[in-house]
Amino acid sequence: MKIGCPREIKPQEFRVGLTPDAVRELAARGHSVSVETGAGADAGFADEDYTAAGATIAADAVEVFAAELIVKVKEPQPAERALLRKGQVLFAYLHLAPDPDQTRDLLASGVTAIAYETVTDARGGLPLLAPMSEVAGRLAPQVGAWTLQKANGGRGVLLGGVPGVRPARVLIIGGGVVGTAAARVAVGMGANVTVLDRSVPRLSHLDDVFMGKLTTQYSSAGAIADLLPAADLVIGAVLIPGAAAPRLVSRAQLSTMLPGAAMVDVAIDQGGCFETSRPTTHQDPIYEVDGIMHYCVANMPGAVARTSTQALGNATLPFVLALADKGWREAAEADPHLRAGLAVHAGTLTSPPVGEALGIEAVRPEDVLA
Incomplete structure (x- = not known):
């Protein structure tokens, strides 16, 4: 051929x-x-x-x-x-x-x-998406930390903090391949991490894997609304195979967030899971809406x-x-x-x-x- x-x-x-x-x-x-x-x-x-x-x-x-x-x-x-x-x-x-x-x-x-x-694969996974999801997930806290820098319009918060100063609060919506990879890096950087997911077995798995180094919570509109106001960095890691991503954070909710907080939408290839998401490029990766910094690069793994x-x-x-x-x-x-x-x-x-x-x-x- x-x-x-x-x-x-x-x-x-x-x-x-x-x-x-x-x-x-x-x-x-x-x-x-x-x-x-x-x-x-x-x-x-x-x-x-x-x-x-x-x-x-x-x-x-x-x-x-x-x-x-x-x-x-x-x-x-x-x-x-x-x-x-x-x-x-x-x-x-x-x-x-x-x-x-x-x-x-x-x-x-x-x-x-x-x-x-x-x-697909025999386990119900997505084997050709998984490696790039792993890469994008590991990159998400890294680019989120960069977006949080004051020179980039962010809150000026160091993800891991320093002795005497609390670390950043990271909210990860979705506990699949992307969310797990993002949690691994964010925890490794010393952040205070919460992962939301709708699968109780998945949350149990994350609890076992991270051994108390992060917080897990069942995902709901109410949980997201409760956690957004304290989050320095929000990572959208939700996937519905083949379908458009669900919109989980509305524009109205941005007003409840900390000024200069960062949002990284890893689901942007499927339309994004934040209402205010729009695709960006590595050349011009971030933009601001209502005081909140958005990183929505549609091909994050291309950076590495x-x-x-x-x-x-x-x-x-x-x-x-x-x-x-x-x-x-x-x-x-x-x-x-x-x-x-x-x-x-x-x-x-x-x-x-x-x-x-x-x-x-x-x-x-x-x-x-x-």
Whole structure:
């Protein structure tokens, strides 16, 4: 199969869809891999690394998008969507629920698109989202601490405090992969941490893991309202697979918060879980609303591109190999977890949660295969 890996063009996106190691695996199975020149440079992989692994270097995206299977990181941008065609397979993060323009373009192109973020595993997890959630979660307290600095408009509070001065109060909404990773780093930095979640078993697990080093509480609108006024940093870490994120903090509630408090919305890829969230970039990451500082970078793991690319590549490679070896249909028929990632096929939306969010008729992936 002919496989293409383009250079990411979303602002400040430094990751790349395939590592040289992945190219080597694909080439060893007889597949042809085309990598756009400079695609891996920001992640520390030179064109020479790819040619040594067996890839050919393409001069531009047009050449790369001639391939049968396109493997990339972020959702295709408008210029990239114009290059997609019927019969082609796209494998990437899509996050369609908050993005009607992309959804319409993918449907119009006739492409078969498989979303990393909805591929599942035997434990009910999201194995292609998990490594980036882990990265974003670990980054959240770090960027939150930076946002809290007075020079950035924040309260001027040190996350861990110092002897004689209390540490910052960190409220994490969501105790999944992102929330747990964020809690681990925030506790390590010496902050006073509270995690909210709606799963009592999850809260019990966090209590056991952190051995009393943080506070857990059942998540409700009332709990959030009670805790917001004392929080120096709020981290939104809520995910509903494939669907738009629920709005858990309203604009009206910002007036109850401490002036200069920081909010980090890790759910911004799915529309954000704060009413006042809007996507930002690494170049211009923060903005202020009603005296509260917001950090809403939509591709947080891109800031640590080498680590993120390697972690993502480890997770995606088995699925890329299956798609290349068998073709998308046979691979999806054989693997229900890959099948769960099917979002669009030949003009049909195959993700009911996206359909519900955007008011578009959708069918199940199983219906398309049938």
